[in-house]
Amino acid sequence: MAADTPARVRSWASDIPKWVEVCAADPILRDDPRWRALDLGERAALALASARQPSILLIDERAGSEITRAQGFLVTGTLGVLDEAARRQLISLPEAIERLKGTSFRYPKAVVDRLLAEDARRRSG
Secondary structure (H helix, E strand, O other): OOOOOOHHHHHHHHOOOOOOOOOOOOHHHHOOHHHOOOOHHHHHHHHHHHHHOOOOEEOOOHHHHHHHHHOOOOEEOHHHHHHHHHHOOOOOHHHHHHHHHOOOOOOOHHHHHHHHHHHHHHHHO
């Protein structure tokens, strides 16, 4: 876990829910030369995706997203997951964004503003 991981995330990770399946990435796949520009976490995610063929992969970094799409995977980021959860009325998007702002997560303000505006239109319409 990264040194700047928020305490709340550290706490959650120390007692992972039963629905979470922890898997190790195949080191041979993880070290694929096509992915050397990516950090270890992104390479591990791609290695797992290559082995398990998920319907979608969660990657926030732009370079990782581009390489993942080039490998034929559908990609979304944290904001995409939150937006979809709000569309399904599972969460309040404004509340989730406020909580996200209290973390080390970096995001484009324009994207967040657009998602919040779309969410407000959906809720009022």
